[in-house]
Amino acid sequence: MSVEIVKCPSCKQKLAIFPYVPVGGLVVCANRNCGADLRLVSRKPARVELVPQQETYTVDYRPESYG
Template sequence: MSVEIVKCPSCKQKLAIFPYVPVGGQVVCANRNCGASIRLVSRRPLRVELVPEEATYTVDYRPESYG
């Protein structure tokens, strides 16, 4: 399993992105003081973006946390 490392756009915490996270999938920053929701934009090159806080609270949304 090839883990890729990316920095949180908000706090610069290093995050591991596992291969099973799909493009468009969301993860939560592992930094306890940050907790930002991050969307995987592309794999090659590896790019992520912050998800607006108001877009993260829906019935069907359950992000996973990676550290």
């Protein structure tokens, strides 16, 4: 299992992105004080971008949390 490490653009916390998270998938920053919603933009190199919270939470979907 090849885990990729990225930094949260908001708080600079290091985050592990597992292979089963698809490009375009949503994750949540592991820093309890941050909790930013992030979207995986690319794999090689691994890169994430901030996503407005209102775009992430719906009745049917919630981002995966890593902590």
